[in-house]
Amino acid sequence: MRAVLRSSLIALTLVLSTTAGAAPPASMPHGFHARAPDEARVERILHSLSAREKVGQLLLAYPQVGKENPVEVGGVLFVGGTLRKLDAAKERIRSSSERARIPPFFAADIEGGGFNRLKAHPSLKELPLARDMASMEDAEVEAWGVRVGKAMREVGLNMNLAPVFDVSPKGHMFRNGRAFSGNPEVVKQKATAFARGLAKAGIVSIGKHFPGYGDLEADSDHEQAVADWDEERVRLEAAAFRAADRYLGGVMLSNIVYAKLGPGPAILEPALVAMAHESGWLSVTDDVAIRALAERIGAEREEVVRRAFLAGNDLILTTEPPDWSGGLDYFGILTKLAESDPKVAEQLDASVRRVLRIKDRMGLLDGM
Numbered sequence: 001m002r003a004v005l006r007s008s009l010i011a012l013t014l015v016l017s018t019t020a021g022a023a024p025p026a027s028m029p030h031g032f033h034a035r036a037p038d039e040a041r042v043e044r045i046l047h048s049l050s051a052r053e054k055v056g057q058l059l060l061a062y063p064q065v066g067k068e069n070p071v072e073v074g075g076v077l078f079v080g081g082t083l084r085k086l087d088a089a090k091e092r093i094r095s096s097s098e099r100a101r102i103p104p105f106f107a108a109d110i111e112g113g114g115f116n117r118l119k120a121h122p123s124l125k126e127l128p129l130a131r132d133m134a135s136m137e138d139a140e141v142e143a144w145g146v147r148v149g150k151a152m153r154e155v156g157l158n159m160n161l162a163p164v165f166d167v168s169p170k171g172h173m174f175r176n177g178r179a180f181s182g183n184p185e186v187v188k189q190k191a192t193a194f195a196r197g198l199a200k201a202g203i204v205s206i207g208k209h210f211p212g213y214g215d216l217e218a219d220s221d222h223e224q225a226v227a228d229w230d231e232e233r234v235r236l237e238a239a240a241f242r243a244a245d246r247y248l249g250g251v252m253l254s255n256i257v258y259a260k261l262g263p264g265p266a267i268l269e270p271a272l273v274a275m276a277h278e279s280g281w282l283s284v285t286d287d288v289a290i291r292a293l294a295e296r297i298g299a300e301r302e303e304v305v306r307r308a309f310l311a312g313n314d315l316i317l318t319t320e321p322p323d324w325s326g327g328l329d330y331f332g333i334l335t336k337l338a339e340s341d342p343k344v345a346e347q348l349d350a351s352v353r354r355v356l357r358i359k360d361r362m363g364l365l366d367g368m
Contacts, residue, residue: 032199032202032204032249032358032361032362032363033199033246033247033361035361035363036361037356037357037358037360037361038360038365039357041360041365041368042353042356042357042360042365043353045102045356045365045368046349046352046353046356049352051335051338051339051345051348052072052331052335053072053101053102054338054348054349054352055330055331055334055335055338055348056072056073056074056102056331057073057074057102057351057352057355057356058074058309058313058314058315058316058334058348058351058352058355059073059074059075059315059316059318059322059330059331060073060074060075060076060077060105060107060284060315060316060317060318061073061075061076061077061317061318061319061320061321061322061330062076062077062079062082062318062319062320062321062322063076063077063078063082063092063096063321064321064322064323064324065321065323065324066323067092067095068099069099069323070099070100070101071096071097071099071100071104072100072101072322072331073104073322074102074104074105074315074355075104075105075106075107075159075315076093076096076104076105076106076107077107077108077317077318077319078106078107078108078117078157079108079109079117079319082117083108083117083118083120083155084120085120086120086121086155089155089156090155090156093106093155093156093157094156097156102356102359102364102365102368103359103364103365105158105159105204105315105359106156106157106158106159107157107158107159107160107161107206108152108157108159108160108161109160109161109162110124110127110148110152110160110161110162111129111130111162111163111164111178112127112128112129112130112132112133112144113127113128113129113130113132113177114129115129115176115178118148118151118152118155118157121151121154121155123147123150123151124147124148124151127144127147127148128144129177129178130163130164130177130178130179130180130190130191130194131177131178131179131180131181132177133180133190133194134180134181134186134190136190138189138190138193139193141190141193141194141197142193142194142196142197142200143197144194144197145193145194145195145196145197145198145199145200145201146197146198146200146201147197148160148194148197148198148201148203149197149198149199149200149201149202149203150201152201152203153201153202153203157203158202158203158204158362158364159203159204159205159206159249160198160203160204160205160206161206161208161252161284162194162198162205162206162207162208163180163191163194163195163205163207163208164178164179164180164191164207164208164209165187165191165207165208165210165212165240165241165244166178166179166187166208166209166212166213166214166237166240167179167181167182167183167184167187167212167214167237167240168181168182168213168214168215169181169182169183169215170182170215171213171214171215171216171217172213172216172217172218172219172225173213173216174215179213182215184236184239184240187240188239188240188243188244189243191207191240191243191244192243192244192247195207195244195247195248196244196247198247199247202362204249204250204358204362205244205247205248205249206248206249206250206251206252206282206284207241207244207248207250207251207252208251208252208254208286209252209253209254209255209256209286210238210241210251210252210253210254210266210272210275210276210283211234211235211237211238211241211253211254211258211266211272211275211276212234212237212238212240212241212254213225213254213256214227214229214237216256220254220255220256220265220286221255221290221292222292223292224257224296225254225255225256225257226256226257226259227256227257227258227259228259228260229258229260230260231260231261234258234261234272234275235275238275241279242279245279248279248281249281249282249358249361250276250281250282250283250284250314250315250358251276251281251282251283251284252284252285252286252317253266253267253272253273253276253283253284253285253286253313254266254267254286255267255286255290255293258272264296264297264307265293265296265297267285267286267288267308267311267313268297268304268307268308268311269311270310270311270312272311273311273312273313274312277312277354280354282314282315282354282355282358283312283313283314283315284313284314284315284317285308285313285315285316285317286317287317287318287319288301288304288305288308288316288317288318289301289318289319289320289327289328301328302328302333305328305330305333305334306333306334306337309334309337309347309348310337310344310347312347312351313351314351314354314355315355316330316334318330334348
C-alpha cells in the first residue's frame with residue numbers, strides 16, 4: 001500500500017511538473033519552505049529503522065551499480081554524464097523511487113553557465129552564470145530559479161546543490177564566475193532570490209560553500225585551501241547564507257581549513273558543522289571520495305568518512321556508487337561506528353531526524 005501511494009505521488013509530481021505553468025503538487029502548495037514537518041510521523045519512521053537503514057539515510061551517493069537491488073541510500077547524486085540523456089535519467093529516478101523504502105533525495109549541481117548538470121534540458125541551455133545573474137533584478141533571478149526548479153521536477157530531481165553564497169571579490173570563486181559578487185549585500189539578494197525560486201518550484205536548495213570561500217585563491221578540490229580567519233570573520237562570511245534562511249534546506253560545507261577554528265577541512269570540524277545546525281539546516285559534506293582529503297589529514301579514506309560523520313554531518317556525499325566493489329563500504333563503516341557507542345547512536349538519530357524532517361516538508365513521506 002505504501003509503495004502504491006509513493007508511486008502515485010511520484011507520478012502526480014511528474015505530470016504536474018510537465019504541464020506548462022503548472023503549480024507544485026498538493027503536498028507542496030507553496031514550496032517546502034511553507035510546510036512544517038509532521039513530527040509524529042518523523043518519529044514513527046525514525047524508530048522503525050534499523051541501524052543500517054538509518055545510516056543509509058545519511059548517504060548522498062552516485063547511482064548504485066545494481067539496477068534491481070533495493071535503494072537504501074537517503075539520496076542519489078547525479079554528476080558527470082548521468083543527466084545527458086533525460087529519458088534514461090527519468091527512468092533511473094522512477095526505478096530508484098520504487099525500490100526505496102524511504103523516498104530519496106535526487107540531487108544535482110545546477111548553478112549556471114558551465115556549472116549546470118542539466119544542460120540537456122531545452123529550457124536551461126542558456127542558464128546564466130551566477131556572476132551574470134548579479135546584474136539582473138531580483139525578480140528575474142527568482143524566475144530563473146523557478147525555471148530551474150520546474151526543469152528539475154520534469155526529470156524527477158528534487159534537490160539542487162546550489163546556489164553559491166560565497167562572497168568573493170577576488171580569488172578562485174571570483175575567477176570562475178560561480179560567486180554572484182564580492183559585495184555581501186548583492187550575494188544575499190541574488191542568491192536568496194535564486195533559492196526562493198527553487199523553493200517555489202518545490203526544489204530544496206543546498207547553499208554552498210559554508211561558511212564561505214571568500215577571496216581565497218586555492219581550488220580546494222585539488223589543493224589545500226587555508227583561511228586564517230577568526231570566528232568573527234567566519235560568521236560574517238556565513239551571514240550571506242543566513243539571509244536565505246527559510247529557503248534553504250541545508251548547506252554544503254567546504255573543504256577549506258579555517259585554521260583558527262580547527263586543523264581539518266570544514267566538513268571534518270564539529271564546531272563548523274554545529275554552526276550550520278544553528279539555523280536548523282542539514283549539513284552536507286563536499287565529496288568525501290576525493291583522495292586528497294585523506295592525504296591532507298594523513299589517514300586512510302575510511303577515516304575521512306568516520307570523521308565526517310562524527311563531526312555531525314547529516315548527509316555524507318560521495319561520488320562512489322554505494323554498492324561498487326572498488327569503493328568503500330560506507331554502510332559497514334558507519335553502522336559499526338554507530339553500534340559501538342550509545343552517544344554515537346544518539347547522534348545518528350539526530351541526523352536522521354533532520355533528514356526526515358526535510359523529506360516530510362517536501363511531501364516525500366506522505367502516505368507512510
